[in-house]
Amino acid sequence: MNMEVQISVHPPTDYVKTNFKNFLPDWSSPRVSVIIVLQRSQLPLNNQGTEVEKEKSRLRKRFIYFGCALSRALDEKGFVTDLLDPRSGYALFSNQGTQTHDDSRVVNQLLKIPIIENSLCKPLVHPSWGTAVYPGILMSTAQAETIRPLMEKVALNKGWKI
Numbered sequence: 204m205n206m207e208v209q210i211s212v213h214p215p216t217d218y219v220k221t222n223f224k225n226f227l228p229d230w231s232s233p234r235v236s237v238i239i240v241l242q243r244s245q246l247p248l249n250n251q252g253t254e255v256e257k258e259k260s261r262l263r264k265r266f267i268y269f270g271c272a273l274s275r276a277l278d279e280k281g282f283v284t285d286l287l288d289p290r291s292g293y294a295l296f297s298n299q300g301t302q303t304h305d306d307s308r309v310v311n312q313l314l315k316i317p318i319i320e321n322s323l324c325k326p327l328v329h330p331s332w333g334t335a336v337y338p339g340i341l342m343s344t345a346q347a348e349t350i351r352p353l354m355e356k357v358a359l360n361k362g363w364k365i
Contacts, residue, residue, distance in 0.1 A: 207243035207332070208363045210354055212236050212347040216312045218305070219342075225302035227285060227294055227342065236350055238273070238341040239310055240266055241329065249319055249326040249334035259337065263289055266339035269361050270295070273341065276353045282345035289339050306338045 215223070215237050223230070242262045248255055270286035274296070277284040286295040292303025307318050307325040316336075317328045329336040343350060358365045 208358065208365050209239075209241040210358060210365050211239050211314070212350050212354070213239065213313045215342075216309055218308060218312065222302055222304075224300070226287065226300045226304045227297050228300050229297045230283065230285075230344075232344070235342045235344055236347055237309060237313065238343060238350060238354065239313060240269065240339040240341070241310070241327075242266065242337045242339070243329075243332045244335040244337050247326075247334040248324075248337060259290075262337035263339075265361075266337070267295070269357060269363070270339065270341050272357045272361065273350075273354055274343075276357060277343055277345050277350065280345070280349065280353075282343055282349065284341055284343035284345070287340045287342070289337070304340065306340050309340060310338045 215235055219237060242265060244258055244262060246258055248259060266289060267286060274284040285297050287304040288295050289306055293299045307327055310316055310327055311318050319326050319328060326334045327336050327338060328334055
């Protein structure tokens with residue numbers, strides 16, 4: 204099943220650099236790449252309810268499935284990579300830090316996508332998808348030129364058209 208996904212690689216924001224050890228206490232250097240995965244949702248995610256929670260769960264599983272595959276591919280090349288769980292804000296593979304990661308804030312800073320601030324989960328307002336967008340973040344010690352071909356290969360293997 205093809206699904207609409209946008210994936211991009213960026214240098215860390217000041218927020219990431221400043222709070223790096225709070226998110227990833229096991230890592231030695233904040234010199235990382237930030238990988239943003241935006242998935243188009245089947246419904247707006249700025250509301251609450253059973254259907255919205257089911258959709259978030261479905262998209263979270265797809266993000267983790269993709270992220271684990273990309274992490275393995277980068278690990279095979281000697282790079283450390285971790286996923287930040289969109290639900291909890293904590294790293295998936297590293298020890299839990301003292302602070303949760305704010306995916307929406309990082310997406311807003313790097314891609315200039317607006318956030319609905321007065322909401323509990325801070326939904327994004329994508330220029331084409333509106334609030335039907337689910338963000339996920341990975342961090343890696345690899346540089347963008349190493350990450351891009353691997354993320355394209357993994358996305359293709361997962362049936363994602365990027």
